[in-house]
Amino acid sequence: MKILVMMKQVANKDAILRINKEATWIEEGDLSFEVSESDGYALEEALRVREKLGGEVVVCSMGPQRVKSVIKDALARGADRAIHVVGDNLAHVSPYTAATILADAIRDEKPDLVMTGLQSDDHGYGQTGVIMAELLGLPHATIVIELDAAADKLRVKRELESGWYQWYTMPLPALLTIQSGISQIRYATLKGIMAAKKKEIKEVTPSAELTGRASHQKIEKIYLPQKTKQTQLLGNGDAKAGAAELAQKLHSEARVI
């Protein structure tokens, strides 16, 4: 079983985001990055399928040289090799274009299974995986929370809303988008980190026609969300004083205690 795992590098969850001068994106210069959360779970699930059925796990990530850190981490956790789709200005391509570039990058691998996280933690479009399935001619399932893979078919449990679930069966090859929390993610071992240094990272460059394509959805500006409520901030930096004040307010102002 050959499994391709699509992994995106995004700004660290706890990073303070600063909006750039043009207000079209964030300042990336001094930012720390990490793998988008659900993509980490996609990798874990791929490694578990390989442990059960044998085969190969190939990770694929797109972006500037900094995404190598996501790739190396995935190799250290146990992926066999990697494809790096290299490009500096890919943050603003539409999900359709991103999916086109990524589908082109993995098509010749003829994967049995493609896995992605269900949506990225930056743009949060939640579409790239599904569009890839369409472009590669694969059946797909999204928001997968449990997975039973056999050599020729898959049975997957999809999360619906409000605590509902549904099982789907589909033939391979197929594409799945994985929900966070499907399993416990393993840590990279020292042995894994050492082994990763010898693993292949193939670089591919997408065509200028694709990367230069005007997006049919353009970000005009980004900004801090408008507040919908007037929030009373208490304590002025002193958490203990704030807590004492809060207890009083909840009692005498909000009257909830």
Next chain:
Amino acid sequence: MSNGILVFIEHRAGTLNKSSLEAIAAAQTLGSALQQTATAAVLGDANINLPQEISSYELDKVVFATSPKLADYTPDAYADGMEQVIKKIDPAFVFLTHTYQVRDFAPKLAARFGKSLISDCIRAQVVGDKLTFTRRIFLGKLDADVTSDGAAPVFATFQTGAYRPDQAKKGSGAPVENLALEIGDVRMIPEAPFQEAKQAVDLTKADVIVAIGRGIKSKDNIALAEKLAEVLGGDLAASRPICDAEWLPIDRQIGSSGQTVSPKLYIALGISGAIQHLVGMKNSGTIVAINKDAEAPIFDIADYGIVGDLFEAVPVLTEEIKKIKGL
């Protein structure tokens, strides 16, 4: 020339998903500013009555696209069915509510037109003759205003709650147009939807909820929140990462994939407030947020906030509440 707004109506075996009314409301509201009328599309097998129910809304018409293959939802059949409806109607816009089902098939549908969705919009406004959509990005930390190049059809999905179902205006009875479809290969076989064994904890009836997020840092620290919940006579709950880590069972999860609650008092400890969490608790009476990150989106909807260390604040809060309650 492409014209009008096509609205996708979601249902399970003929029972309307009420969030689809929000997409009708969006189409009516924005359509009147754009001077575009709205058409609704219902996909299913021929023996459901939902199209008649939908025809009571102020719409140009309701397209009822039928095939035995559309009886149960699958992304293959739905993408195929909607593609045919769009080609027939030739709309300028296609609006959908950003539900889990829409997330499953709509990107595939848009791809058939060489496009992607302007997804999960929280609002939209007409500027001149163009629509500007607003999306939340970076897990709710920032908003982005997005425009489309205008080439039809423009696909947009709206977050649940962006419009209210009761904003959908009733009309004088729209005609229902039947459209029998030939649906191509459906590769996935669905089983019946189900709920996990009855949830042990029903948080929907709680008056007070103390919820914890990543900021609680370790399982051992949960005792702190537990004590606060205890003096308040409330229930303990959590955001998704806590349940994913199995620090609390999944039946205590608040948010789009967990329970939706509206207690009198909701105290969020170390929860940043990703959209998926906010949709599950934003209608609570009084919302308190304690978080070290002043930029955390949870503060946008909080009535009271403490920017600071929850490990300093919570013990003091617990003691002070004890005093007030005379415990």
